[in-house]
Amino acid sequence: MANTRRKAAWEYFGEELRRRREEAGLTQAALGQLVFVSGGYIGQFEQAIRKPQLDVAMRIDETLDTRGFFERLWKKLIREKRFASYFEEVAELERLATKICDFAPLVIPGLLQTPTYARAVTVASVPFATEAAIKDTVDARLERSAILDDATRPEFWVILRENVLRTPVGGPAVMAEQLNHIASHIRNRTALVTVIPDAEGAYPCMGGMLRLMEFEDAPPVAYTETEYSGTLIDEPAVVKSAQRTYDLLRVAALSPEASLDLIASAAEDHRRCARTT
DSSP states (O other): HHHHHOOOOOOHHHHHHHHHHHHTTHHHHHHHHHHHHHHHHHHHHHHSSOOOOOHHHHHHHHHHTTTHHHHHHHHHHHHHHOTTTTTHHHHHHHHTEEEEEEEEEOOOOOOOOOOHHEEEEEEEETOOOOHHHHHHHHHHHHHHHGGGGTTOOOOOEEEEEHHHHSSOTTTTTHHHHHHHHHHHHHHHHSSSSEOHHHHOOOOOOTEEEEEEEEEEESSOEEEEEEESSSEOOOOOOHHHHHHHHHHHHHSSSSHHHHHHHHHHHHHHHHHHHHHHO
C-alpha cells in the first residue's frame, strides 16, 4: 500500500511537470536543454519512470517559474521513503505495538542503536552512499527509537548473541558507547535485554533475526529479515511457531542480571582496546 501511494505521488509529479511544461510552450527537448538533461529524460520524469535529482528539480522550478513547487514536492517524496520497502509497514506497526520482542544474532537492533553505531552499520552496508543519504538513514532509525522514551512505550524484550557484543562495529570506542547505551536502557527498565553466550553453540532461529509484535486490539505478527529482504507474517499458525521459537531462545539466554554483567564487561573490554589504539 505504501509503495502504491508513493508511485501515485511520483505520477502526480510527472503530470504536473507535463502540464506546466506545455503551459510554457516548451517541448520535452526544449525543457531538457534548458535544465541540462535530455528530452528523453524529461519524458521519463513525466511518466514517473525515472526520478529527477534535486538540482534538476530546482532548475525546472527556475525555468518554468514555479516558485519552488518541484523542489518542495521532490523533498517531500524523498523524505517519505525513510525505510526499505519491506520494512515500511513494520516501522508503522512498531509505533502501535504494546510489546516488541527482538532476537538479534548479528547487529544491535535499530531501536537500541546509538547515532555512531547506526552510522557505522549504514556505511558498511552502503559504502558509496552520500553523506545526506547516510544522515537520513541514521535520523530515521533514531526517530524510531523515540517510542522507548514515550510514557506509553511498549514492553521491549531483546535477545542478543554474545558475538554482537564483541564485534567492534565502528571501532572499540563506538562499541563501548553502544553497549553503555544498552546498559542504560536495562537499568532504566525501558528494555529487558538478555544474551545467549557463544559457548551455547547451536540455538533456535539460526537463520537470522526475528521480531514479534503484539497489539491492543489486533492479532500478533512476526517479522524475519535477512541481509537483502524482510517478511512480515500474520498467518496465525506461523506466528505461533515463531513465538515458540522465541520462547526457546529465552531458555538459551543468560538471566537479565548475568546478561547485564556480560554487557558491562564487554563495554569495558572495548574501552581498554580504544585506549591502546
